[in-house]
Amino acid sequence: MSGHPILYSFRRCPYAIRGRIALAAANIKCELREVVLSDKPAEMLAISAKGTVPVLQLDDGQVIDESLDVMHWALQQSDPEHWLNVNEDETQLLIKCNDGEFKQNLDRYKYFNRYPEHSQEYYRKQAEAFLLNLEEHLQVNNGSGLVANKLSLADIAIFPFIRQFSRVDYDWFLNSPYHETKQWLSHIEESQRFQNVMKKYLTWTNTNKIEYFP
Numbered sequence: 020m021s022g023h024p025i026l027y028s029f030r031r032c033p034y035a036i037r038g039r040i041a042l043a044a045a046n047i048k049c050e051l052r053e054v055v056l057s058d059k060p061a062e063m064l065a066i067s068a069k070g071t072v073p074v075l076q077l078d079d080g081q082v083i084d085e086s087l088d089v090m091h092w093a094l095q096q097s098d099p100e101h102w103l104n105v106n107e108d109e110t111q112l113l114i115k116c117n118d119g120e121f122k123q124n125l126d127r128y129k130y131f132n133r134y135p136e137h138s139q140e141y142y143r144k145q146a147e148a149f150l151l152n153l154e155e156h157l158q159v160n161n162g163s164g165l166v167a168n169k170l171s172l173a174d175i176a177i178f179p180f181i182r183q184f185s186r187v188d189y190d191w192f193l194n195s196p197y198h199e200t201k202q203w204l205s206h207i208e209e210s211q212r213f214q215n216v217m218k219k220y221l222t223w224t225n226t227n228k229i230e231y232f233p
């Protein structure tokens with residue numbers, strides 16, 4: 020062990036992105052192990068058989084293998100921007116809608132070929148209900164955040180999925196009426212922190228030299 024928590028991660032995974040941002044915000048330095056989802060390392064599967072990223076292995080051996088738990092653990096260690104210090108019920112409800120219904124609609128919109136019951140536009144329309152919800156939340160907070168006048172846990176947990184949604188048909192998204200959501204997304208994407216957590220790492224093998232994050 021390098022004396023730092025080990026983070027198994029996949030650069031483009033929205034769950035891993037939310038975990039990495041929380042770890043970066045909490046100033047927690049990790050040993051980063053970039054994985055390929057089609058060829059997961061045995062070391063990761065040995066500590067979390069369900070085989071999803073992110074997985075965080077702490078120095079004491081504790082394993083945290085759900086992205087929201089990684090975020091909470093990180094912010095409980097240190098939360099300099101007070102991301103946890105906002106309305107908890109509203110935060111939980113929004114994240115639940117995101118991780119449940121919205122994520123399902125997003126997958127159908129993105130991989131519509133696999134769901135031939137309906138058209139791609141149909142799935143997008145279903146997903147748009149959540150965008151409208153976000154738009155209303157942002158309007159209440161002058162565009163600054165979903166549950167407060169600043170970014171907090173909900174924003175960081177949700178934006179990677181909206182980013183993914185936006186890239187399915189970027190022109191459509193840029194021309195859509197979700198103006199607050201578009202601004203909110205580009206504000207986060209342009210932040211130095213986001214750039215930092217999207218840094219590229221070579222795929223990890225146990226013979227690599229140790230790579231650190233952030």
Ligand SMILES: N[C@@H](CCC(=O)N[C@@H](CS)C(=O)NCC(=O)O)C(=O)O
Nearest residue numbers: 032033034056070071072073085086
């Ligand atoms: N509930 C998990 C979901 C994580 C998840 O599904 N991650 C995807 C990558 S985006 C994954 O690892 N999938 C496994 C695979 O594709 O084999 C969490 O929040 O951490």
